[in-house]
Amino acid sequence: MPTNVTPQYRKVESQFREATTTQQKIAALQEMLSIMPKHKGTDHLRAQHRTRLSKLMAELEGPTPGGSGGRTEPFSLPKEGGGRATLIGPTNVGKSLILAQATGAKTKVGAYALSTQEPVPGMLPYEDVHIQLVDTPPISNPGTQSRLYGLLRSTDVFVIVVDLSMDVIEQIDEVFSALKDWEFQLLKRGEQPDEDNPWRSKPTILMGNKADIPGALDQYQILEDTFESDYPIVMASAEEEVGLEDLALEVFRALDVIRVYTKSPRQKLEEFEKTDPLVLPAESTVAEAAEKLHRELGRGLKYAVLWGMSGKFEGQRVGRGHHLTDGDIIEIHA
Ligand SMILES: Nc1nc2c(ncn2[C@@H]2O[C@H](COP(=O)(O)OP(=O)(O)O)[C@@H](O)[C@H]2O)c(=O)[nH]1
Ligand SMILES: [Mg+2]
Numbered sequence: 001m002p003t004n005v006t007p008q009y010r011k012v013e014s015q016f017r018e019a020t021t022t023q024q025k026i027a028a029l030q031e032m033l034s035i036m037p038k039h040k041g042t043d044h045l046r047a048q049h050r051t052r053l054s055k056l057m058a059e060l061e062g063p064t065p066g067g068s069g070g071r072t073e074p075f076s077l078p079k080e081g082g083g084r085a086t087l088i089g090p091t092n093v094g095k096s097l098i099l100a101q102a103t104g105a106k107t108k109v110g111a112y113a114l115s116t117q118e119p120v121p122g123m124l125p126y127e128d129v130h131i132q133l134v135d136t137p138p139i140s141n142p143g144t145q146s147r148l149y150g151l152l153r154s155t156d157v158f159v160i161v162v163d164l165s166m167d168v169i170e171q172i173d174e175v176f177s178a179l180k181d182w183e184f185q186l187l188k189r190g191e192q193p194d195e196d197n198p199w200r201s202k203p204t205i206l207m208g209n210k211a212d213i214p215g216a217l218d219q220y221q222i223l224e225d226t227f228e229s230d231y232p233i234v235m236a237s238a239e240e241e242v243g244l245e246d247l248a249l250e251v252f253r254a255l256d257v258i259r260v261y262t263k264s265p266r267q268k269l270e271e272f273e274k275t276d277p278l279v280l281p282a283e284s285t286v287a288e289a290a291e292k293l294h295r296e297l298g299r300g301l302k303y304a305v306l307w308g309m310s311g312k313f314e315g316q317r318v319g320r321g322h323h324l325t326d327g328d329i330i331e332i333h334a
Helices: 007-018 022-034 041-063 093-103 145-153 169-182 215-225 244-255 284-292 295-300
Strands: 083-086 120-126 130-136 157-163 185-186 203-207 232-234 259-261 280-281 303-307 314-320 329-333
Touching: 007 022, 022 041, 022 083, 022 145, 041 130, 041 145, 083 145, 083 314, 093 120, 093 130, 093 244, 120 244, 130 244, 145 303, 157 169, 157 244, 169 215, 203 215, 203 244, 232 244, 259 284, 280 284, 284 303, 284 329
Parallel strands: 083 130, 083 157, 157 203, 185 203, 203 232, 259 329
Antiparallel strands: 120 130, 259 280, 303 314, 303 329
C-alpha cells in the first residue's frame, strides 16, 4: 500500500471493502483508480485494481459477443464544450432521435430494442455555448451497464428520457431503480451535491418524448403532477423537433455554470463582441477565469477590469478573488 494516499482515497477504499454488490465494488474501484496519485509507487496497485475491475465487469456483463473474452473497459469519451449531459432511459423511448435532431450527430435510430450499443456524443447548442450531449445504450441492458457506469460518473447532468405513449411512472421507476443500484443520488432542483461523494450526485432533468402521439398529454400530466416539484421537466417530440430548445435551456441551468468573456486591453469596449465565452462553475473568481484561459496568466494576474452584473460600476478594477457572474466581460492585467 503506498503511504501517501489521501484521506479521500482511504474513504473510497473502505467503501470498496464494505461493498456487498458487484455494482458497488465496480463503482468504488473506478473511483479509486481515478483519484489515485499516478507515479511509480502506485503502478503495481493500479494494475491490480484494473484486473479486479475487468473481472467484476465481465461478471456483470457476461461473455463478450463473439466470445473473444476481450478486456472490458468503461466507455470513455473525451469531454467537450461547456459540460456533459447524458440521455438515459429504457430502450425505444427516442434517445437516439433526440440526439440526432438536437445536435445533428449521426447515431442509429431504430424501432427495435438495443439499436444503440455504444455511447454517441453530439454538441447541443445553447445561445453562444455548446454542451456535449451523449446518447447511450438502454440503462438496464446487462451487456453494457457496467461500461455505461463509467460514462455516467463523468456526466454533469442526467437527462432521463421516457416515452409519453406508455406508462411514464413505470419507466421512471425502472430508471431510478437502475441508477440507485449504482448508488447515484439524483439531485433535486437546488439541492447541493453530497460532499463525501460528489461524483455520485447528479442534477437531473426528466424528459417526456413522443408528445406527438395521441394520449401523450395525459402521461405528461402524470409526469408533471408527480415530479414537477423535484425536477425540471421537458416535454418534447424528437420526431417533430419540438422541445429541443427547452432541453438545451434546462441543461444549461442544471450545469450551474457562468459565461465569462475575456477582452484584451488592446481591444476597445465598443468594438468588443461577446463570443466564445469561458464556461466556468458558478461563483468562479477572476483568478480562476485567468487560470482557465492560461495557467501562466492565472499566476501572474495583478487585477482585472470588469464590465457586467458582478461589478459595482462598469469598468471597475477588481482583484483575484472577485466572484464573477454570467455574462461578465473581463480584461486581465498581468
Ligand atoms: N412518434 C414519434 N416517434 C418517435 C419520437 N422519437 C423517436 N421516435 C421513434 O421511436 C423509435 C425509437 O427511437 P430511438 O431514437 O431509436 O430510441 P432509443 O432506443 O431510445 O434510442 C424510432 O422508430 C423513432 O423513429 C417522437 O418524438 N415521436
Ligand atoms: Mg438508441
